[in-house]
Amino acid sequence: MPSARTPDFPIYTETTDVLVVGAGPAGLMLAAQLVRAGIPIKIIDERIDKTSTGRADGLQPKTLETFKQLGIADGILKKGVKIYDYSFWNSYPDKKLHRTNRDAHFPPLVDVLEPYILLVHQGMIEELFLKDMEARDVRVQRSSTFESYILDENPNVEYPVIAKYKHNGEAKVIKAKYLVGCDGAHSAVRRSMPGTEMQGESVDVFWGVLDGVIETDFPDLWSKCIISSHDKGTILSIPRERNMTRLYIELSTGSEGTKISKAIANQNFVMARGKEILAPFSVDWKSVEWFGCYQIGQRVASNFSHANRVFIAGDASHTHSPKAAQGMNVSMHDTFNLAWKLSLVLNSISPTSLLESYPAERRKIAQDLISFDYEHANAFVKNDQVALSENFAKNIRFISGVGAVYYANTPLTTPSSTSGLGLIPGELLLPARATRYVDTNPVDVQLDIPLRNQFNVYFLTSNYHSSLQLLSEICKGISAPNTITSRASKKSLLAPYSHPKVETDEYIQPNRYVIPDLSRIFTFGTITQSPQKDVEFTDLPPLLRPYKWTFYNDDLEEKVSPTKKWAGKRGLSDGEVMTVAVRPDGYVGGAEVWGQGMGEKAVGWLEEYFKGVLVV
Numbered sequence: 001m002p003s004a005r006t007p008d009f010p011i012y013t014e015t016t017d018v019l020v021v022g023a024g025p026a027g028l029m030l031a032a033q034l035v036r037a038g039i040p041i042k043i044i045d046e047r048i049d050k051t052s053t054g055r056a057d058g059l060q061p062k063t064l065e066t067f068k069q070l071g072i073a074d075g076i077l078k079k080g081v082k083i084y085d086y087s088f089w090n091s092y093p094d095k096k097l098h099r100t101n102r103d104a105h106f107p108p109l110v111d112v113l114e115p116y117i118l119l120v121h122q123g124m125i126e127e128l129f130l131k132d133m134e135a136r137d138v139r140v141q142r143s144s145t146f147e148s149y150i151l152d153e154n155p156n157v158e159y160p161v162i163a164k165y166k167h168n169g170e171a172k173v174i175k176a177k178y179l180v181g182c183d184g185a186h187s188a189v190r191r192s193m194p195g196t197e198m199q200g201e202s203v204d205v206f207w208g209v210l211d212g213v214i215e216t217d218f219p220d221l222w223s224k225c226i227i228s229s230h231d232k233g234t235i236l237s238i239p240r241e242r243n244m245t246r247l248y249i250e251l252s253t254g255s256e257g258t259k260i261s262k263a264i265a266n267q268n269f270v271m272a273r274g275k276e277i278l279a280p281f282s283v284d285w286k287s288v289e290w291f292g293c294y295q296i297g298q299r300v301a302s303n304f305s306h307a308n309r310v311f312i313a314g315d316a317s318h319t320h321s322p323k324a325a326q327g328m329n330v331s332m333h334d335t336f337n338l339a340w341k342l343s344l345v346l347n348s349i350s351p352t353s354l355l356e357s358y359p360a361e362r363r364k365i366a367q368d369l370i371s372f373d374y375e376h377a378n379a380f381v382k383n384d385q386v387a388l389s390e391n392f393a394k395n396i397r398f399i400s401g402v403g404a405v406y407y408a409n410t411p412l413t414t415p416s417s418t419s420g421l422g423l424i425p426g427e428l429l430l431p432a433r434a435t436r437y438v439d440t441n442p443v444d445v446q447l448d449i450p451l452r453n454q455f456n457v458y459f460l461t462s463n464y465h466s467s468l469q470l471l472s473e474i475c476k477g478i479s480a481p482n483t484i485t486s487r488a489s490k491k492s493l494l495a496p497y498s499h500p501k502v503e504t505d506e507y508i509q510p511n512r513y514v515i516p517d518l519s520r521i522f523t524f525g526t527i528t529q530s531p532q533k534d535v536e537f538t539d540l541p542p543l544l545r546p547y548k549w550t551f552y553n554d555d556l557e558e559k560v561s562p563t564k565k566w567a568g569k570r571g572l573s574d575g576e577v578m579t580v581a582v583r584p585d586g587y588v589g590g591a592e593v594w595g596q597g598m599g600e601k602a603v604g605w606l607e608e609y610f611k612g613v614l615v616v
Helices: 025-036 061-070 074-079 122-134 188-192 267-278 327-346 352-381 385-394 396-400 464-479 484-492 562-570 599-611
Strands: 014-021 041-044 081-083 085-092 095-104 117-119 144-151 161-167 170-181 198-216 224-229 233-239 245-250 283-301 310-312 433-436 441-444 455-461 522-528 551-553 577-582 588-594
Touching (some): 074 122, 085 385, 144 170, 188 310, 283 352, 464 484, 464 522, 464 577, 484 522, 562 577, 588 599
Parallel strands (some): 014 170
Antiparallel strands (some): 161 170, 433 551
């Protein structure tokens, strides 16, 4: 175990706040968010360049929403292939291969803005983050291989993580406040973490993967297809960008029932097996851009952190089969979760104990993923269409990303005491549309406020004027100088790091939402069903008047109404105010409805929530 003494390491030449190991999607998501927050980082990767072809390929609806919030979605939406449906094809001893079912990929019960998977290769995702970082003058240091670290547990040491790596073969040592390993399934960071191991098992089944341009008479080439032969195995077919198709081809047994090893599963072998499964349809590859072969395994790391100073994320912390398009998505949301927490801690806005919520929350999601993937992969191997379809339907919200749910009863999630609310602490804010008062633009409320690692606090009313007295009491209460919200806001203005200005900010205008001279930790929003013409900015309580860009009229159709969706079946009566605390990652921290005379309780509720997550 590491000791509290200063480790006997070579003289270091570098220091940084956060050392990120691995420049795949998980590492780049983390690095890009920290760079946006102005946090000093260093990101290293052993590869000489970004991913050029193949690897991960699917973006789920929640990931697309996250990219929209980050302002980087436009380019990828134009280049990717959108998958709205999926088909099942089966053959039987007495019946040739034929379509047995076709359905929407994300049925209406999944409440998402983008009801499709976007297919693009991993390198295109990496390029989004690389350009975003380069706009802020930060780049990946490549040809750099991480070796090991030692943690100095002396609490007075500023840079307790001492890491060794090689850059172009030359030994280097760097000191950091935090280290995050996003370096894949064979993570060197994980191997350096004391007492940490991968737990789970690998199934003795191999799958070949081919990306290429195919000429075929198979009719559903441009839909997602699960194609199962009664005697030759299974294919998952997915259309790709630039007229390509990806085929995941099962390689469980050979022609005489023998087990297939990775050694014989070369590209020609896999292509031949694909033709056998797709028969009687013809298949010819005009080109092959990428080929791979992998073994199915579901494993989760025993620990996701070491002393709240070293963390692992993505494939370094969990591995599974790739056929449900989860790996890249879950991995990026691992580090999306960690990034805002590191930013708040390094800015002395939140206590270091906030970082304990990262392994608690993301290991829970990893376990949920493994449970789903185990059933999903086994149904593929067994060619069990019924089990596959049932498992997919049961887990569709999780697959989309909106069903990734955190436990309640933590400092970040406070269970609601009011029944019938549509918002559930530990779940994502439901999509809702309203009219922005200041310019009468219809907007997606949950995406409208730019991400700046701040908490969003919404106040909802049905009739603004009948609720004004209660709303004024709440706003006056939380504006008092001695409250946590006021003191945290003042402290946030003194934070050592701030977001660097870039050209894109001239179009986004983030200072309209996170007002620099008021608070860097809170954005307040008001949503009312009262008509736009019946309310003026001067009617708002003083706390809310500066936030005119987050004043919304809930006057669009009922099925997208935030008042209806967020208050749920209970609804809001005249004179009531609903308060919603939303975490920087878009998850609901808490939601309550207050009636007349309950202003003091509402203030106390907000104070109690933020007491656990902010340092004052």
